[in-house]
Amino acid sequence: MPDTPSRANGERVLADLNALRAIGAYKTGVHRPTFSEPHAHSLEWLAGKLPEAGLTAAVDGIGNVLGTSPKEGPKLLAGSHLESQNYAGWLDGPLGVVYALEAARVLNPDPDVNGAVEVAAWCDEEGHFGHFLGSRSYVGAVTEADIDAARDRNGERTMREAIAAIGLAGRPRLRAVRGRHIGYLEAHIEQGDTLESGGLKIGIVTSIVGIWQYRIVFTGEQNHAGTTRMAIRKDAGLALARFCVAIDEAFPATCGPRTVWTTGRIALDPGAPSIIPGRAEMLFQIRDADAAVIERLEEKLRAMAAEASARGPCSVTVERLRTGAPAMMDASFQDAIETAAADCANGKSLRMPSGAGHDAQILATIMPSGMLFVPSIGGISHHWTENTADEDIVTGARVFVEACRKLLTR
Amino acid sequence: MPDTPSRANGERVLADLNALRAIGAYKTGVHRPTFSEPHAHSLEWLAGKLPEAGLTAAVDGIGNVLGTSPKEGPKLLAGSHLESQNYAGWLDGPLGVVYALEAARVLNPDPDVNGAVEVAAWCDEEGHFGHFLGSRSYVGAVTEADIDAARDRNGERTMREAIAAIGLAGRPRLRAVRGRHIGYLEAHIEQGDTLESGGLKIGIVTSIVGIWQYRIVFTGEQNHAGTTRMAIRKDAGLALARFCVAIDEAFPATCGPRTVWTTGRIALDPGAPSIIPGRAEMLFQIRDADAAVIERLEEKLRAMAAEASARGPCSVTVERLRTGAPAMMDASFQDAIETAAADCANGKSLRMPSGAGHDAQILATIMPSGMLFVPSIGGISHHWTENTADEDIVTGARVFVEACRKLLTR
Numbered sequence: 001m002p003d004t005p006s007r008a009n010g011e012r013v014l015a016d017l018n019a020l021r022a023i024g025a026y027k028t029g030v031h032r033p034t035f036s037e038p039h040a041h042s043l044e045w046l047a048g049k050l051p052e053a054g055l056t057a058a059v060d061g062i063g064n065v066l067g068t069s070p071k072e073g074p075k076l077l078a079g080s081h082l083e084s085q086n087y088a089g090w091l092d093g094p095l096g097v098v099y100a101l102e103a104a105r106v107l108n109p110d111p112d113v114n115g116a117v118e119v120a121a122w123c124d125e126e127g128h129f130g131h132f133l134g135s136r137s138y139v140g141a142v143t144e145a146d147i148d149a150a151r152d153r154n155g156e157r158t159m160r161e162a163i164a165a166i167g168l169a170g171r172p173r174l175r176a177v178r179g180r181h182i183g184y185l186e187a188h189i190e191q192g193d194t195l196e197s198g199g200l201k202i203g204i205v206t207s208i209v210g211i212w213q214y215r216i217v218f219t220g221e222q223n224h225a226g227t228t229r230m231a232i233r234k235d236a237g238l239a240l241a242r243f244c245v246a247i248d249e250a251f252p253a254t255c256g257p258r259t260v261w262t263t264g265r266i267a268l269d270p271g272a273p274s275i276i277p278g279r280a281e282m283l284f285q286i287r288d289a290d291a292a293v294i295e296r297l298e299e300k301l302r303a304m305a306a307e308a309s310a311r312g313p314c315s316v317t318v319e320r321l322r323t324g325a326p327a328m329m330d331a332s333f334q335d336a337i338e339t340a341a342a343d344c345a346n347g348k349s350l351r352m353p354s355g356a357g358h359d360a361q362i363l364a365t366i367m368p369s370g371m372l373f374v375p376s377i378g379g380i381s382h383h384w385t386e387n388t389a390d391e392d393i394v395t396g397a398r399v400f401v402e403a404c405r406k407l408l409t410r
Numbered sequence: 411m412p413d414t415p416s417r418a419n420g421e422r423v424l425a426d427l428n429a430l431r432a433i434g435a436y437k438t439g440v441h442r443p444t445f446s447e448p449h450a451h452s453l454e455w456l457a458g459k460l461p462e463a464g465l466t467a468a469v470d471g472i473g474n475v476l477g478t479s480p481k482e483g484p485k486l487l488a489g490s491h492l493e494s495q496n497y498a499g500w501l502d503g504p505l506g507v508v509y510a511l512e513a514a515r516v517l518n519p520d521p522d523v524n525g526a527v528e529v530a531a532w533c534d535e536e537g538h539f540g541h542f543l544g545s546r547s548y549v550g551a552v553t554e555a556d557i558d559a560a561r562d563r564n565g566e567r568t569m570r571e572a573i574a575a576i577g578l579a580g581r582p583r584l585r586a587v588r589g590r591h592i593g594y595l596e597a598h599i600e601q602g603d604t605l606e607s608g609g610l611k612i613g614i615v616t617s618i619v620g621i622w623q624y625r626i627v628f629t630g631e632q633n634h635a636g637t638t639r640m641a642i643r644k645d646a647g648l649a650l651a652r653f654c655v656a657i658d659e660a661f662p663a664t665c666g667p668r669t670v671w672t673t674g675r676i677a678l679d680p681g682a683p684s685i686i687p688g689r690a691e692m693l694f695q696i697r698d699a700d701a702a703v704i705e706r707l708e709e710k711l712r713a714m715a716a717e718a719s720a721r722g723p724c725s726v727t728v729e730r731l732r733t734g735a736p737a738m739m740d741a742s743f744q745d746a747i748e749t750a751a752a753d754c755a756n757g758k759s760l761r762m763p764s765g766a767g768h769d770a771q772i773l774a775t776i777m778p779s780g781m782l783f784v785p786s787i788g789g790i791s792h793h794w795t796e797n798t799a800d801e802d803i804v805t806g807a808r809v810f811v812e813a814c815r816k817l818l819t820r
Contacts, residue, residue, distance in 0.1 A: 086680055127684065153682070192637035209636060213683055224791035225672035226619060226697050226766035227602035230662075237673050238658060244651035252640075262635035263647050264683040266676045270496055272563070273623055273674040273693040274537065274767075275792045283683040287636050356636035357684075381634035382685045 006106050007344075008099075008401040010394030016098045017393065020045065020082070021090040029090050029384030034083040034128035035063065035162035042082040046097060046121055053104030055119060061171035062147070063123030063163065064134045067101075069108055073115030076407050077181040077367070078103055078400075080188060081125035081134070081359065088126075089189070089386025091393075095374065096187040097121050099397050103404040115408045118181070122359040128152055129159045131322055135362035137173050176366055182407065183333060183368035186360040187400050189388055193379030194352060201395050202341040202349035203373030205329050208361040209258075209287045209353060212294050213322035216243065216305065220314040222270065222278025236280035237268045239314035244282070246304060254300050256293040260355060261286045289326045289353045327361035333370025333407065340402035345395050356381075372400055416516050417754075418509075418811040420804030426508045427803065430455065430492070431500040439500050439794030444493040444538035445473065445572035452492040456507060456531055463514030465529060471581035472557070473533030473573065474544045479518055483525030486817050487591040487777070488513055488810075490598060491535035491544070491769065499599070499796025501803075505784065506597040507531045509807050513814040525818045528591070532769040538562055539569045541732055545772035547583050586776055592817065593743060593778035596770040597810050599798055603789030604762060611805050612751040612759035613783030615739050618771040619668075619697040619763060622704050623732035626653065626715065630724040632680065632688025646690035647678045649724035654692070656714060664710050666703040670765060671696045699736045699763045737771035743780025743817065750812035755805050766791075782810055 023045065024030045024038025032038040046065050047057035055067030065082075069075065080096025097119070104117040123134030129150045136142045150159035163169050190196075195203050220234030244263055251261055262285045268277035284301075288294050298320070305316040334351065341349035352373070360369045374396035377387045388396075433455065434440045434448025442448040456475045457467035465477030475492075479485065490506025507529070514527040533544030539560045546552045560569035573579050600606075605613050630644030654673055661671055672695045678687035694711075698704050708730070715726040744761065751759035762783070770779045784806035787797045798806075 085682060085685065190637065191634045192639075211636070211684075222793045223789070224601045224766055225674060225695055226621070226670060226764075227600065227791060228670070228765075228789065229602075229668070230670055235672070237676060238654060241651040241654035241673075244648060245655050248648060258639070260636060260638070260640055262645070262683075262686055263651075264635060264678065264685055264687065265681045266647060266678050268674065268676050270792075271675045272495060272792075273672075273695055274621075275495065275674055276672055277674065278793070285635055285683055354636075355638075356634055379633070379638065381637060382680075382682075383632045383688070 006110050008102050008106060008397040010397060013098055013102050013397045014390055014393060016101065017091065017094055020094040026087050027384045029088055029386060030084045031087045032084040033086055034124040034126065035166050039083045040166035043121065046082065049101055050119060053101060053119065054108045055104055058174060059168065060174040061163070061168055062134055062137045062173050063168060064138060064174060065121040066174050067104065067119040069116035069118055071108060071116040074182045074408055075115055075180055076117050076404055077120060077184045077363070078117050078186065078404060079120030079122060080186050081123070082121045083124060083126050083128065085126050085382045087384050088382050089384060091189045091388055092381065092386060093125060095189055095393070099187040099400040102397055103401045106401050107405055107408065113405060113408055117404050125359050129162065131324070132359060132362045135359035138176050139362055139366045140175055181367055183330060183370065184360060184363035185333065185370050185404060185407065186358060187372045187374065187396060188358055189381065189386065190373040190376045191356050191381035192376065195350065195373060195375040196377065196379065198350060200348045200350050201345040201375065201392060202337065202399050204334050204337045204349055204351045205354045205371035205373060206334065206351050207289045207329060207353045208327045208358055209289045209355050210291050210294055210326040211322065211324035211357050212286045212298060212320060214284045214301070215319045215321055216282045216284055217317045218243070218280040218314045220278055223276045225274045225276050228276060233276055234313040235276050236314050237277040239308065239316065240266065240280040240282055243304070243308060243316065250300060250304060251297060254296055256288050256290055258353065258355065259286065259288045259293055259297070287355060291326055324357055324361070327364040329364065329370050330368035333368060336406040337370060337372050337399065337403045339406060340399045344398040344402050372396065372403065416520055418512050418516060418807040420807060423508055423512050423807045424800055424803060426511065427501065427504055430504045436497050437794045439498055439796060440494045441497045442494040443496055444534040444536065445576055449493045450576035453531065456492065459511055460529060463511060463529065464518045465514055468584060469578065470584040471573070471578055472544055472547045472583050473578060474548060474584060475531040476584050477514065477529040479526035479528055481518060481526040484592045484818055485525055485590055486527050486814055487530060487594045487773070488527050488596065488814060489530030489532060490596050491533070492531045493534060493536050493538065495536050495792050497794050498792050499794060501599045501798055502791065502796060503535060505599055505803070509597040509810040512807055513811045516811050517815055517818065523815060523818055527814050535769050539572065542769060542772045545769035548586050549772055549776050550585055591777055593740060593780065594770060594773035595743065595780050595814060595817065596768060597782045597784065597806060598768060599791065599796065600783040600786045601766050601791035602786065605760065605783060605785035606787065606789065608760060610758045610760050611755040611785065611802060612747065612809050614744050614747045614759055614761045615764045615781035615783060616744065616761050617699045617739060617763045618737045618768055619699045619765050620701050620704055620736040621732065621734035621767050622696045622708060622730060624694045624711070625729045625731055626692045626694055627727045628690040628724045630688055633686045635684045635686050638686060643686055644723040645686050646724050647687040649718065649726065650676065650690040650692055653718060653726065660710060660714060661707060664706055666698050666700055668763065668765070669696065669698040669703055669707070697765060701736055734767060734771070737774040739774070739780050740778035743778060746816040747780060747782050747809065747813045749816060750809045754808040754812050782806065782813065
């Protein structure tokens with residue numbers, strides 16, 4: 001056994017992350033939506049890198065990349081995602097994939113490490129066509145009919161068309177082999193400012209919040225914006241605005257200390273300046289680590305919609321599109337990350353919940369899972385200005401590789 | 411002079427309107443946006459009909475159709491528009507064009523009528539590429555640079571491309587010849603329910619409201635919808651919703667009895683369910699027949715934006731996109747319509763302002779102008795269910811033709 005064990009190569013990690021940033025570059029970030037040409041290119045890039053870590057690469061029929069090892073002993077699955085939100089950050093996803101690749105490159109050839117790290121890039125974590133379609137496919141929660149039904153956010157393109165366009169149509173989908181992995185580890189940028197503002201380097205995720213998503217539709221009466229008197233209007237857009245404001249006034253009395261809610265999209269129909277909108281729609285999301293809190297808020301939401309409909313002049317319907325139960329991270333994984341952070345980050349770590357959803361919450365349904373965060377500058381996320389200091393990226397990589405080593409050599 | 415003068419042929423009018431309804435039919439209405447294939451087809455249809463009225467047809471470089479008469483004597487210009495709002499009604503525009511065509515067919519060959527009716531279909535009254543581009547071009551208020559800059563509502567297609575696509579690129583634009591016309595008469599559906607609810611058949615337009623249009627932009631901070639605490643958010647979408655509600659609360663104290671205001675379009679940027687919108691935009695319109703009222707409301711709007719910006723967390727800017735001064739209809743034109751309605755509609759007419767904008771307000775800047783309304787069933791407008799009873803369409807045609815006769819034979 002050598003005196004100094006092999007460890008993460010910071011320059012190699014930064015070079016790989018910058019190589020991925022060049023694929024679909026947009027300003028200092030990337031525009032690499034699911035199944036776009038740059039996204040396909042990034043999957044090929046990863047498949048080409050996996051052999052460096054002694055892994056056999058496969059890209060499956062839903063766009064997951066998996067690297068499997070022939071090495072004896074325990075296997076730890078690690079990864080994240082390669083597609084991005086539109087015009088968004090360079091590290092959201094690729095950081096966890098490159099850390100996993102680095103851990104595999106460092107640990108798999110090491111004769112002192114029993115077992116291997118296997119690497120995954122889960123497709124469409126960012127939800128261009130659904131939610132967590134890649135990791136949910138891997139755990140067996142996506143049917144062919146689900147894929148048949150999936151369309152992009154604008155409803156313009158089917159997922160089948162998009163898969164075919166990058167040459168993956170007809171490929172089998174890879175499924176988890178029960179018992180193969182001791183668990184799943186994922187690294188990600190924090191996407192908030194808790195670590196930065198506390199001078200900390202590593203977040204140890206304790207749980208991942210549940211995300212409930214709703215479509216709220218307001219139905220009024222489409223009419224001419226010049227000839228219809230104010231008194232007789234049934235303006236669906238105004239009803240929507242009132243509802244948004246009412247939510248913001250009502251929720252604080254019912255929510256938990258870390259609950260968040262967001263209206264991310266609004267559409268007025270027909271959306272012309274001289275027409276009173278007859279229909280309006282908003283996508284609304286509630287997140288909390290406690291499902292009971294979300295259930296309480298949903299009840300409030302439905303009561304408010306019923307009241308608004310009864311009051312008029314527009315009717316309001318609430319449809320739940322997505323139910324994402326909160327996920328607990330494995331205690332022994334949290335401990336391994338904490339010990340690694342003590343060794344490689346001067347102990348500057350903090351246990352914290354994740355307010356964002358991650359593939360780890362899907363993997364956690366079939367195996368012990370853990371997550372590690374690195375700081376985000378200014379807490380900025382889902383925007384091309386998202387960034388993390390190079391030094392923090394390298395520290396995170398070292399902690400990640402050591403946590404993998406500890407988990408494999410327990 | 412024959413005992414019974416020639417008059418409008420109701421069956422011919424209905425047949426023509428139904429022929430136009432078949433061009434770009436959508437349910438019981440039409441989808442015939444400016445420079446679409448069906449719109450181009452409707453222009454050709456009209457150009458083919460004009461010779462029946464002894465008129466020489468021309469389609470100009472901005473998509474206006476004009477029929478000119480070689481007859482001696484006074485000329486009355488009459489018309490409306492052929493394009494529609496998206497998925498909208500069959501009569502909004504075509505009614506006025508077919509009435510003008512019918513008046514020309516009845517009056518131009520009549521040796522007892524001194525002079526002729528000339529027919530116009532003004533392009534893009536519905537504002538797919540601008541506002542009143544066709545009639546404004548005719549009165550000399552549109553430059554080549556304006557056309558260069560015009561794009562469709564989504565900003566996806568230039569007006570030049572659209573004009574070229576239907577084969578009109580490079581054609582000269584027709585301009586009004588000063589002194590040629592004694593004035594302009596336009597018929598239109600009411601687009602409100604005043605006539606219907608009063609059991610009336612003819613609206614005599616006294617003035618056309620001014621339309622002021624604004625882009626109101628909210629700037630906050632784009633961020634992750636899961637990791638950004640409620641307390642530190644700068645949600646531009648929520649700021650917009652609050653502003654819409656605040657307008658609706660503040661305006662009634664400042665507006666006039668017939669003022670209307672409308673938010674017809676809202677866009678959140680980036681518009682994804684998991685992202686707090688960093689920017690939000692609304693198109694806002696105020697209409698009133700009294701410019702002083704609108705000026706007072708604009709002042710209020712700007713004060714509210716300044717207050718909202720000062721209060722934070724988002725900044726608000728108000729940009730005026732369009733200033734449409736109210737237009738007065740000519741008194742002698744109003745009298746001619748009223749007398750014709752006494753003859754042909756048992757006097758069931760009402761003098762009233764128009765809450766909608768019309769090409770007549772543009773023509774009124776260079777010649778005496780008048781407008782006549784027919785009832786709209788249920789007041790529905792800018793929707794494919796818009797309709798008028800056949801009987802009312804025929805009555806309107808008779809009144810229109812008689813009003814033209816009176817104006818030419820004064």
